[in-house]
Structures are given as C-alpha cells and as structure tokens.
Amino acid sequence: MNLSFNLKSLYICVKDMDRAIDFYERLLDQKVTERSEIYSVFDIQGFRYGLFANDKMNEPKRWGNNCLPSLEVNDMERLLKKLEELHCDIVFPLTVIGDNKVLEFTDSEGNDIEATCPVR
Numbered sequence: 001m002n003l004s005f006n007l008k009s010l011y012i013c014v015k016d017m018d019r020a021i022d023f024y025e026r027l028l029d030q031k032v033t034e035r036s037e038i039y040s041v042f043d044i045q046g047f048r049y050g051l052f053a054n055d056k057m058n059e060p061k062r063w064g065n066n067c068l069p070s071l072e073v074n075d076m077e078r079l080l081k082k083l084e085e086l087h088c089d090i091v092f093p094l095t096v097i098g099d100n101k102v103l104e105f106t107d108s109e110g111n112d113i114e115a116t117c118p119v120r
Helices: 017-028 076-085
Strands: 009-013 039-044 047-052 070-072 090-097 100-106 112-118
Touching: 017 039, 017 047, 017 076, 076 090, 076 100, 076 112
Parallel strands: 009 047, 070 112
Antiparallel strands: 039 047, 090 100, 100 112
C-alpha cells in the first residue's frame, strides 16, 4: 500500500481571536463554523481554515511569512475593494504569474496571505 497525503486543513496563529474572526467573516463573507477562544474554524468548501490563539496555550510561535495560505478568488477586483475596506496592506503587488493574477496582503493579525485568481 502506498502512502498517500491529503491536505484538508491548516491553521494560522492569531493574537486576538475576536478581531481575527471578525476580519475573516468580513473577508470570506461567511460566519465562523466553529468558535472558541483557543481554536476557531472556517469551512471553505470543505477545507478547514483554522485560527489558533497560541498564547492562550502558552505555545510560542515565530511570526513571519514562511508559510502563506493561498486563497483562490473568482474576482480579483472585488477582492481588492474588500481588502481596501478592511485596511489591509498589500505586501506583494498584483502581478500576473503564469495563468494567475497573484497578490499578497496582511491580515488583521499580521499574517501574510496570498490570493490568486485565474487570468480570464
């Protein structure tokens, strides 16, 4: 039997769970699926996008941009407007890479997040 892998979830560390939930509810236009002060989850079409309040568990983390969640959107212009409304810094400007438009922004907790959209 071969070893197989599936990626069904990831989590990012957050400093303020309420602020992070508010940010992602507004960004994703959906309510949080599971909510707690330590670990909350958004179900994005079957993928579990978690928010982990690591300080509440006394678990140190190094903050940075070495792992970027990548969210695919169907309309980059609408996303740009939403990021402006949410006062997100764009840390990698909108660029066409291959068949995709790509940008990176910083969320409410200081995490860098990538967004892609197929070029039409």
